[in-house]
Amino acid sequence: MSSAQKTVSVFMALISAMLVLILGLYTGWPAWAWPLTVILLGAAWAGVTFATLRTNRGRPLSETVTAPPVPEVERRELPVEDIALPSALADYDFLFSATIRWCPEKPYAQETGTHHGGLALQAIVERAGAVTLAHQPLRSSLIQQELSGALAEMLPDRGGRIRAMALDVVLRLSEDDQRRLDRLAAIRKDEELWEHERKQEKSKRDYLGHDVLQNTGRAVVWWLARNDEKVERTVNDIGLLAQLTSAANNEQVAEPFRHLVPGAAVEEAAEVVRDPADLFTEFMRQMGFKPGDDACVMVADQVARAIKDKDADTAEEIRTRFAPPEESPEESREESADLSPDQGTVGEEGGDGGDGTEE
Structure with missing residues (x-):
């Protein structure tokens, strides 16, 4: 008998004894019935045990006790x-x-x-x-x-x-992806930095062009504030500020500040002396003459003849500007000579008239 069978037999014997004890107490058995019950119960269990041993005699242990198969343990x-x-x-x-x-x-x-x-x-x-x-x-x-x-x-x-x-x-x-992302991050940082610098530069240009250098008065006030209200220094720099303002707005220096710009008056005078043909052209335009008209060509040719001895280049420039488009300056000059009255012709006409009168 295996240990498991022994354990089961003892367990069943105890349960049977408890049941008999409860039954005897409940029914009130006499005193002589108790020893007889115990003897009968023990004999019954002895017979059961003997029969079990006789049945399992000669059998191997593996046949009497069948253990469940051990499942294969899966690695987890x-x-x-x-x-x-x-x-x-x-x-x-x-x-x-x-x-x-x-x-x-x-x-x-x-x-x-x-x-x-x-x-x-x-x-x-x-x-x-x-x-x-x-x-x-x-x-x-x-x-x-x-x-x-x-x-x-x-x-x-x-x-x-x-x-x-x-x-x-x-x-x-991966190493390749990490390297690419590092390069993209560096480029993105450089672009952000460049964008901020560009915005800062644009802001400065807008501030200077549309506010500070909008006119000379604004520039003077800005310069005065930048120099801790040093009035004398600001006054000395008005000419320079006027030049900056005119350059920023792509125009000439304003008339009230022109005398403060060194050499401005001399340059203007030189420009007038240097371009007399422009002055004559403006004069003709204001008088209503149009280039190419017969009257305009005649006046221009007479003026060119008058100043030829003093300034041949200016005379040629005037004659060229007002000559008809289809004619060259020489043809225009010859035509003007033919149309203008000649002193010899007038004398001859007068002589003929005199002769006729005398006759």
């Missing part, structure tokens, strides 16, 4: 390395490494043909991808901490067959 940890996970930036994937741990959702359920490790890997990759897809691949170390927390709990998979978690999580980028 799986290391994975460099699994690509998507990021919020296209074509830039994270590389995920970790140790995946799992357990069956129902430990005593018999599931044949199921690879729990594959289910655990699928569940962890899905959970990790949902986290990384919401982040830019710029700070992988920070995202790694968030991912470690998200995968640190045993959670069931979609089919409810296993629970899985991940340990020793490592999240990184």
Whole structure:
């Protein structure tokens, strides 16, 4: 008899004795019935035990005690390395490494043909991808901490067959992608810096062009404020400020400040002396003459003849400006000579007239 059978026999004997005791007390047995009941009960159990031993005699132990088969223990940890996970930036994937741990959702359920490790890997990759897809691949170390927390709990998979978690999580980028992102970050920083500098420069130009140098008066007030209200120095610099204002607005120096600009009056006088043809042209325009008209050509030719001995270049310039488009200056001069009265002709006409009178 095995130890298990002995234990069962003793247990059943105790239960039987308790039942007989309860029955005797309830029915009020006489004193002589108690020893007889105990003898009968012991004999009955002795017979049962003897019959059991006789039945199992000669049988091997493996036949008398059948132990349940020990199920094959499935390894419940799986290391994975460099699994690509998507990021919020296209074509830039994270590389995920970790140790995946799992357990069956129902430990005593018999599931044949199921690879729990594959289910655990699928569940962890899905959970990790949902986290990384919401982040830019710029700070992988920070995202790694968030991912470690998200995968640190045993959670069931979609089919409810296993629970899985991940340990020793490592999240990184490939060397090529990291190098590209570093270059893009450097370029982006340079562009932002250049944009700020451009805006600052444009702001200065707008301030100077549309406010400070809008006119000479504004420039003088600005210069006075910049020089701690040094009036004498500001007064001495009014000519320079007038020049700056005129240059900024692409115009000549205003008349009230022209005398403060060194050499301005001399240049204006030289310009008048240097361009007499322009003065004559303006005179003809104000008088209503139009270039090409017969009267205009005649007047211009007479003026050119008058000043030819003093300034041949100016005379030629005047004759050229007012000559008809289809005629050259020489033809215009010859035509004017033919049309103008000649002193010899007048004498001849007078002589003829005199002769006629005398006759």
